[in-house]
Amino acid sequence: MASIAFLLNGTLQRCDVSPDTSILTLLREHLAQTGTKEGCASGDCGACTVAIGESTTGTQTFSSANACITPAHQLQGRHLVTVEGLTKEKHLHPAQQAMIECHGSQCGFCTPGIVMSLFTLHDDIHQRSAPLSPELAQGLSQELSQGLSQERLEATLGGNLCRCTGYRPIRDAALRMNNISYERPQWFDAALPVEKGETLSIDSEGNASFFAQPESLVELTQLRHRAPDARLVAGGTDLWLETTQRLATLNQLIDISRVSELLIIEETTFEGQPGWWIGAGVTYSRLYPLFKEYFPAFAHLLHRLGSEQIRNRGTLGGNIANASPIGDTPPVLLVLGAQVELASTKRHRCLSLENFFLDYKKTALAADEVISRIFIPQPAKNQQLRVWKLSKRREDDISAVLGAFSYRLEQDVMRDVRIAFGGMAATPKRALNSEAALEGQTLSPDGFRAAQQALASDFQPMGDVRGSEHYRQQAAANLLERLYLTLSAPNQEVMLHAYAH
Secondary structure: OEEEEEEEOOEEEEEEEOOOOEHHHHHHHHOOOOOOOOOOOOOOOOOOEEEEEEEEOOEEEEEEEEHHHOEHHHHOOOEEEOHHHHHOOOOOOHHHHHHHHOOOOOOOOOHHHHHHHHHHHHHHHHHHHOOOOHHHHHHOOHHHHHHOOHHHHHHHHOOOOOOOOOOHHHHHHHHHHHHOOOOOOHHHHOOOOOOOOEEEEEOOOOOEEEEEOOOOHHHHHHHHHHOOOOEEEOOOOOOOHHHHOOOOOOOEEEEOOOOHHHHOEEEEEEOOEEEEEEEOOOEHHHHHHHHHHHOHHHHHHHOOOOOHHHHOOOEHHHHHHOOOOOOOHHHHHHHOOOEEEEEOOOOEEEEEHHHHEEEOOEEOOOOOOEEEEEEEEOOOOOOEEEEEEEOOOOOOOOOOEEEEEEEEEEOOEEEEEEEEEEOOOOOOEEOHHHHHHHOOOEOOHHHHHHHHHHHHHHOOOOOEOOEOHHHHHHHHHHHHHHHHHHHHOHHHHHHHHHHHO
8 A cells, every 4th residue: 555645625545445546546546536427438538637736935826637647646735626626715617607507518418628728728818817917916807808719719628528508608618717716726826845655565365565655767667677567657647548438447656746857858969869868657738838839730639639638747758658650759759860768777878769669658868767768859840740649539538540750841842851650560660761752852742752652662551440551551652742732822721720620
């Protein structure tokens, strides 16, 4: 059992739980807090959404998370707010009041999760507006509700499904809540000192239960050497499905979410190339501002990589280590020329990402190694990046095929062409023959037709529930066609973008 101490709606809680306990299980089965509902148990529906606070300069910053797939031990020293806490002051939170006024609830099963997503949005806007002026601090004026962009609203609610109401009244509630007068309670900012935990125990059947929460890379690599069979967990957005979907027991865990070196984004130079070292524990949400400035197409992809709850928890290092052939970020990282640093007690070594993936779910990572960070080179002058994802649902779905394209176009000649796909092989993989067919060629239908034909030499995809072999080959070829149409008639790109989504 692992001991955790955290704040639940401002009140200190101390619990002993097994390493693989989720926040949802902790709330409902240990603490009898049943306002948070279980829907899909896979992080898709958002019914179990809660808010997790971390203290920054004395103020709690809350982010949404799916309680069903978030490890309970990651609450250590943190502040958890659930739907029960929003009425602690004997009156409704603006998110709740607005849902009532806009008739945003019917059966009510999904409503607690929707309210908690709106709560994190409201609190973020409230916190950012407070220093601006007394007028804005008083009640969040109409100017703020107008400033709630469609993109932000969709990002906030994209991970919450509702089968009854339809989304119009929920969207109305999101806009109305900012006009409801509200004073942020002081208990929101209550905080505990963060303490790490490490436990080792033997259950009644003689099985070892091991849990550790290191704070430095040195500690992490020592633990990895000591317990090579322990599973590493950062966001848990994929690993925790083993417990909720397969009913597996995860009794040996090393939580890497507090390893300081894994949380750093550093602008620097590596092997003569300017770029960024990104810690393996950096979440997608933290990456978004960097990508938006330097890699807009990558930033756009993040909006389709799960929901906001997932992006708040999932990490770049986890997506790479998972080694899924349909992982969203690896094809993009391949065309950007990313490197991965692997660390152990004995050494640190760097590999190009394309040499990291060996076979289906198999990588070059040794048993005693961890991914410590990822290097992404700064884009070269005139380098362009395009990324297109095909999936059955536009939002919150797994790729059937994902294509990433990096290139320079000099006087209609293709230069430095790099193409990679997910969903086309046992690993994320570059299309080397297709690249060669385009490199140095004038922008023309014939050149792209040759590149499309070369895909047959690059890939022999398998068929599954997301797409047949024929579909995937045709889809990859169509993405090359889309690239040609985008480059040859830039004014058509808006239309292509609309049809693609």
